Amino acid sequence: MKYFLIVLAVALLFSAGSASAHVLIKDKSGTKGAILHIQPDDDPIAGEPATLYFDMQNKNANTVQLTIANDNTKEVTTLKPAKTKGSLVTLTYTFPAQGIYTLTFATTSGSETHTFKTHQRVSRGVASGSITKSYVWAEALLLGSGVATIILATTFVRERRAISAAAKLSK
Amino acid sequence: MTTARKSLPLTHNLRFYILMSSLLISVVMVAWLRVSIESEQLFLIRTQQVFGLCGVLLWYVALIISPMGYVFGKERISYMLFARRAIGVSAAYFVLLHGAIALFGQLGGVQQITLLPNIFKWSLLSGAVAGLILLVMAATSFDAVIRRMTYKRWKLLHRLGYMGGLLAVVHIWSVGTHLAYSGIQFAAFIALVVLSGLESYRVTTVVAKKHSDLKSKDYFATLLVAIWALWIVIILAIPGLVENYHSQHTGHKMGFATEVQL
Numbered sequence: 001m002k003y004f005l006i007v008l009a010v011a012l013l014f015s016a017g018s019a020s021a022h023v024l025i026k027d028k029s030g031t032k033g034a035i036l037h038i039q040p041d042d043d044p045i046a047g048e049p050a051t052l053y054f055d056m057q058n059k060n061a062n063t064v065q066l067t068i069a070n071d072n073t074k075e076v077t078t079l080k081p082a083k084t085k086g087s088l089v090t091l092t093y094t095f096p097a098q099g100i101y102t103l104t105f106a107t108t109s110g111s112e113t114h115t116f117k118t119h120q121r122v123s124r125g126v127a128s129g130s131i132t133k134s135y136v137w138a139e140a141l142l143l144g145s146g147v148a149t150i151i152l153a154t155t156f157v158r159e160r161r162a163i164s165a166a167a168k169l170s171k
Numbered sequence: 172m173t174t175a176r177k178s179l180p181l182t183h184n185l186r187f188y189i190l191m192s193s194l195l196i197s198v199v200m201v202a203w204l205r206v207s208i209e210s211e212q213l214f215l216i217r218t219q220q221v222f223g224l225c226g227v228l229l230w231y232v233a234l235i236i237s238p239m240g241y242v243f244g245k246e247r248i249s250y251m252l253f254a255r256r257a258i259g260v261s262a263a264y265f266v267l268l269h270g271a272i273a274l275f276g277q278l279g280g281v282q283q284i285t286l287l288p289n290i291f292k293w294s295l296l297s298g299a300v301a302g303l304i305l306l307v308m309a310a311t312s313f314d315a316v317i318r319r320m321t322y323k324r325w326k327l328l329h330r331l332g333y334m335g336g337l338l339a340v341v342h343i344w345s346v347g348t349h350l351a352y353s354g355i356q357f358a359a360f361i362a363l364v365v366l367s368g369l370e371s372y373r374v375t376t377v378v379a380k381k382h383s384d385l386k387s388k389d390y391f392a393t394l395l396v397a398i399w400a401l402w403i404v405i406i407l408a409i410p411g412l413v414e415n416y417h418s419q420h421t422g423h424k425m426g427f428a429t430e431v432q433l
Contacts, residue, residue, distance in 0.1 A: 133209060152192070
């Protein structure tokens with residue numbers, strides 16, 4: 001049973017990398033929220049089409065416009081939604097290269113306009129030559145926890161008989 | 172009831188290794204995800220997802236150990252019974268990390284909940300109640316607390332773990348993006364059917380002990396099948412009763428869940 005659970009856990013853990021999630025973005029006033037979801041996996045691939053799902057939680061919005069600005073090249077693209085269903089708009093866009101992009105959704109409902117802005121990092125696909133960040137603290141933690149794991153495993157193996165006896169004594 | 176262990180060295184205590192392993196896994200996951208994911212947002216999403224997964228898996232293991240004792244005999248699974256307390260505390264630890272990252276990392280604070288769609292608000296509420304139940308159970312996992320509360324009351328409190336588990340299922344189903352995939356749905360369904368089957372056996376055994384006329388094989392089997400069938404109906408009803416936000420706007424078919432929706 002325990003081996004089945006371990007295999008299931010590992011399989012599910014690896015499958016976690018292929019799922020996506022929803023991100024809350026706020027408008028300029030901070031009083032309105034919208035949900036953004038990008039496929040594939042909230043981690044679009046430069047050079048391949050990505051689908052953006054934007055739930056503005058407002059079924060009465062007349063127009064929705066998305067502006068995508070490449071923070072590196074300063075290139076700006078304006079898109080109109082391909083599909084609108086209630087409060088949900090769907091757009092397709094191909095990010096040209098890896099980098100950071102600013103996504104600005106402008107929704108208009110009568111005389112009201114709400115602007116939602118978020119930044120999206122594209123780290124897969126066509127490279128842009130930009131310098132990637134490194135996290136020294138994370139690398140140090142990995143090394144440290146690796147050493148700690150070895151020490152823990154060694155201690156467990158060495159004390160396994162005493163551990164077994166102690167577990168049997170307790171009910 | 173746990174026998175007092177006055178001077179058990181930490182290195183001789185199985186629970187110590189389980190708790191230390193959980194701590195190490197959490198540190199390794201954070202570090203590994205940070206190193207492999209550049210995007211701050213995606214790092215928070217993946218970390219929260221992984222911790223949620225660890226929490227729910229450990230919770231499942233903690234729940235399934237008790238009924239397994241009725242099926243296989245408590246002597247045969249004495250190690251698992253002893254380890255159960257540490258497994259439950261580890262589940263609470265991962266659930267706490269999952270909630271903290273989701274609320275303060277992803278959302279940016281509790282006040283942002285007001286900006287979410289209603290389905291998210293209800294989902295977060297059921298998740299928060301489930302998490303709170305698990306934390307209370309973890310906090311009362313000490314021998315001194317059991318002695319103070321008396322074993323009967325402590326056992327009653329820990330029965331809440333099942334209600335917490337159900338609320339966790341509702342939370343995961345409503346906003347968990349993984350469950351839009353039919354493979355994950357099928358695996359979760361099988362896991363819940365297995366757990367409910369073992370629990371049904373436990374309940375039937377306890378009822379049969381109290382009512383001697385139920386001890387005959389036919390009556391026992393009928394009661395077992397009836398309770399288990401009821402559980403399966405409840406599990407199958409969840410997709411019909413609880414919305415899944417992710418599948419509303421993506422191309423994901425509900426697959427298995429669609430076929431069995433009531």
